Amino acid sequence: MSIPTHTLNDGHTLPAIGFGTYPLKADEAVSTIVSAIENGYRLLDTAVNYGNEQEVGAAVRACGLPREELLVASKIPGRHHGYDDAIASVHGSLERLGLDYIDLHLVHWPNPRVGRYAEAWRALVDLQKEGLVRSIGVSNFTEAHLDRIIDESGVAPAVNQIELHPYFPQVDMRAVNTERGIQAESWSPLGKRQAPFGEPAVAAAAEAHGVTPGQVILRWQVQLGSIPIPKSATPERQRANLDVFGFELDDAEMAAITALGRADGRLFNGDPDTHEEM
Numbered sequence: 001m002s003i004p005t006h007t008l009n010d011g012h013t014l015p016a017i018g019f020g021t022y023p024l025k026a027d028e029a030v031s032t033i034v035s036a037i038e039n040g041y042r043l044l045d046t047a048v049n050y051g052n053e054q055e056v057g058a059a060v061r062a063c064g065l066p067r068e069e070l071l072v073a074s075k076i077p078g079r080h081h082g083y084d085d086a087i088a089s090v091h092g093s094l095e096r097l098g099l100d101y102i103d104l105h106l107v108h109w110p111n112p113r114v115g116r117y118a119e120a121w122r123a124l125v126d127l128q129k130e131g132l133v134r135s136i137g138v139s140n141f142t143e144a145h146l147d148r149i150i151d152e153s154g155v156a157p158a159v160n161q162i163e164l165h166p167y168f169p170q171v172d173m174r175a176v177n178t179e180r181g182i183q184a185e186s187w188s189p190l191g192k193r194q195a196p197f198g199e200p201a202v203a204a205a206a207e208a209h210g211v212t213p214g215q216v217i218l219r220w221q222v223q224l225g226s227i228p229i230p231k232s233a234t235p236e237r238q239r240a241n242l243d244v245f246g247f248e249l250d251d252a253e254m255a256a257i258t259a260l261g262r263a264d265g266r267l268f269n270g271d272p273d274t275h276e277e278m
């Protein structure tokens with residue numbers, strides 16, 4: 001199955017869907033990630049705070065594909081936001097992954113009360129110049145956070161990974177990213193614990209296209225232009241979640257799913273202005 005790609009503002013490309021690795025750990029993580037790669041995923045999403053970079057690196061080596069066919073993304077945690085700490089953090093990630101470059105590295109959360117995310121961003125800008133990270137980006141950044149780092153560094157992130165699912169469709173943040181040439185990625189793309197599989201808008205589209213509710217939601221993500229990174233430990237679901245390029249939702253189906261957005265739709269840890277990921 002061939003997966004379409006998005007070209008980023010730095011010229012690199014990402015597949016239109018990736019694989020989330022949280023909270024996979026230990027041997028189960030390695031076998032699950034190898035299974036995901038065998039099922040066709042090429043973009044693997046990890047983070048220092050997931051405690052599984054070693055497992056992701058082991059899976060990259062175990063899967064039998066050349067390194068350059070895979071894209072590994074990791075993230076700098078809040079406790080590493082000082083410039084030197086951020087540089088050391090990425091070196092630590094490279095070591096744990098056992099790789100000599102990382103394809104995409106993000107500032108995991110802005111942690112505005114700490115107030116040092118612009119330093120972490122400057123570190124990523126410098127690491128990219130050294131070639132240790134191919135693409136650089138952020139996660140959970142609001143418009144104000146984005147504009148501050150762009151103003152201070154002159155460099156726009158290639159990616160902003162944000163919470164995005166039918167109950168929290170991020171209409172405004174998707175526009176903010178697009179206006180700045182930033183590719184959106186969707187975390188918890190299925191909605192995690194509160195997946196809207198039973199919603200009539202989702203169920204009707206699943207019925208109409210002969211697919212599962214999960215496939216409808218991931219197709220909605222793809223058509224929004226955001227890159228979903230679903231996690232599944234189940235090989236059948238891994239395959240199904242990737243098999244979303246053979247049908248198309250029409251405008252009414254897209255709008256009905258986006259209309260599931262609600263004021264309390266955000267997951268408990270999703271507010272970038274208050275949540276701190278240290």
Ligand SMILES: NC(=O)c1ccc[n+]([C@@H]2O[C@H](COP(=O)([O-])OP(=O)(O)OC[C@H]3O[C@@H](n4cnc5c(N)ncnc54)[C@H](OP(=O)(O)O)[C@@H]3O)[C@@H](O)[C@H]2O)c1
Nearest residue numbers: 020021022045139187188189190191192214230231232233
């Ligand atoms: N940047 C951030 O701050 C941030 C925050 C949260 C997450 N993330 C990233 O985003 C990734 C995905 O988010 P997530 O794991 O929170 O949520 P998710 O991918 O929306 O949901 C994962 C859950 O859905 C189940 N599932 C997967 N496919 C399914 C299907 N087709 N039908 C029914 N259930 C299905 C999985 O169970 P099984 O495993 O049993 O299939 C798992 O319990 C994470 O792994 C992580 O890499 C980033």
